[in-house]
Amino acid sequence: MPIMAYHSFTPQTTNLYNFKKFKEAGFNINYTVFKTNEQLQLALDLAQKANIKILAYSDELITNTENTVLRFRNHPALYGYFIADEPSSKDFNRVKNLIELIKKLDSKHIVYTNLFPNYATKSLLGDLDYEDYVSLFLKQVNADLLSFDFYPIVNNQIRKSWYQNLEIIKNISQEFNKPFWAYACSTIHYDYKKPTLGGLKLQQFSNLLYGAKGLEYFTYITMDDEYWKKHNYSYSIVYNNGKPTPTYSLVKAVNEQVKRLSWVFLQSKVDSVFHIGDSIPIGTKRMNFLPKKFKKFKTFEKRALVSFMSGKNGRFVIIQNKDMFRSMPFNYQVTTGVSIIDNNTGKINKTTSKEIINNIPPGDILIFNYQ
Structure with missing residues (x-):
């Protein structure tokens, strides 16, 4: 890049x-x-x-x-x-x-x-x-x-x-x-x-x-x-x-x-972008639906950005913590066939279908991938 x-x-x-x-x-x-x-x-x-x-x-x-x-x-x-x-x-x-x-x-x-x-x-x-x-x-x-x-x-x-x-x-x-x-x-x-x-x-x-x-x-x-x-x-x-x-x-x-x-x-194109939180920026769209392949997708009203991308490596759901100073709790549960991209290695890791609460660091992202 x-x-x-x-x-x-x-x-x-x-x-x-x-x-x-x-x-x-x-x-x-x-x-x-x-x-x-x-x-x-x-x-x-x-x-x-x-x-x-x-x-x-x-x-x-x-x-x-x-x-x-x-x-x-x-x-x-x-x-x-x-x-x-x-x-x-x-x-x-x-x-x-x-x-x-x-x-x-x-x-x-x-x-x-x-x-x-x-x-x-x-x-x-x-x-x-x-x-x-x-x-x-x-x-x-x-x-x-x-x-x-x-x-x-x-x-x-x-x-x-x-x-x-x-x-x-x-x-x-x-x-x-x-x-x-x-x-x-x-x-x-x-x-x-x-x-x-x-x-x-x-x-x-x-x-x-x-x-x-x-x-x-x-x-x-x-x-x-x-x-x-x-x-x-x-x-x-x-x-x-x-x-x-x-x-x-x-x-x-x-x-x-x-x-x-x-x-x-x-290697991906942006299909759509949404915002979550108590308020969203002007000129943007609020995400008011549960993404495909997710049973839970909650930020506890914290402000987040969600991008949906697709390409030859499959589909991606990427969530970003929009707070530059505090971590954001993120509660999610996925169905089978969804992986997570490791931020430290860039490699695809399998994930569990159990309910998880993850803390996304300030300004950082979490990437989900499925075919």
């Missing part, structure tokens, strides 16, 4: 040691804003040695596109090209033309654009409603994938429109048959607090339960220029010298779990 970090390094911290630490944290795609192609060349060469890929950006990719693409298109560490972040709909034609130019020169690698979240103002979106903004992007731009940056945990509370945003992205990505990637916030800034294990799991597993085929983090390195200092950016995954912060081990644990379970998410 693609796992990418935004602002991975600065030119000053682009070295082999830092690339190896990046890989050890579970990342396989590096994105850094470089000014020159010489800086990008060094990063690609080091990434090749560390066995990771680069989502390439340099200022020269925009100002001297043809020469830049011709220079790097055959590099073994190239994953694709990053050309636009949070474009307005008024920028879509420019993005479209740039993608077409790059694709004429290199049809093998993706061209990546990242869209606004639904809490962006209409003026930022180009005077469109959010759903129209996303749809227009895929209608107008020959995009390889859909990416958006929603940071859902503010002052340790979930933004009210997060799951509505995921609903829109899921529906439109299925309509246009385009995969989507989604973000987790992994740094303190503004009203975003210090990352926690439960909060990171809540973000990334919710993304996966809605169908994400790639995960992203903002940011990897702690940015330290005047703008970032002013807004208190801190406790990113590594410090500004590339050394791990306490967040590093949390992200590593999440990424390792995602990799163990990635066969479930990469």
Whole structure:
């Protein structure tokens, strides 16, 4: 599964040691804003040695596109090209033309654009409603994938429109048959607090339960220029010298779990998603039925997300604890033929048909599988 970090390094911290630490944290795609192609060349060469890929950006990719693409298109560490972040709909034609130019020169690698979240103002979106903004992007731009940056945990509370945003992205990505990637916030800034294990799991597993085929983090390195200092950016995954912060081990644990379970998410499609609890988010559906193959399915009115998926490995019922601080009691009883996917190994384990009460850790998931 693609796992990418935004602002991975600065030119000053682009070295082999830092690339190896990046890989050890579970990342396989590096994105850094470089000014020159010489800086990008060094990063690609080091990434090749560390066995990771680069989502390439340099200022020269925009100002001297043809020469830049011709220079790097055959590099073994190239994953694709990053050309636009949070474009307005008024920028879509420019993005479209740039993608077409790059694709004429290199049809093998993706061209990546990242869209606004639904809490962006209409003026930022180009005077469109959010759903129209996303749809227009895929209608107008020959995009390889859909990416958006929603940071859902503010002052340790979930933004009210997060799951509505995921609903829109899921529906439109299925309509246009385009995969989507989604973000987790992994740094303190503004009203975003210090990352926690439960909060990171809540973000990334919710993304996966809605169908994400790639995960992203903002940011990897702690940015330290005047703008970032002013807004208190801190406790990113590594410090500004590339050394791990306490967040590093949390992200590593999440990424390792995602990799163990990635066969479930990469090889399945989302059939439906529901919410449980005393209240459900706007734009979502309440689950008011007993799932097939279950005799009991109770969360004691605690808030949970339930995703129904299917693929060549069978059908999956996945439940997530939406509390980022407390475990959730879950009472279930299954019929014969239902297995559980072990979170620690990713392997399929047989389960009993007896009634069980399980405690799902903060932000975590429990996966059931049957044919």
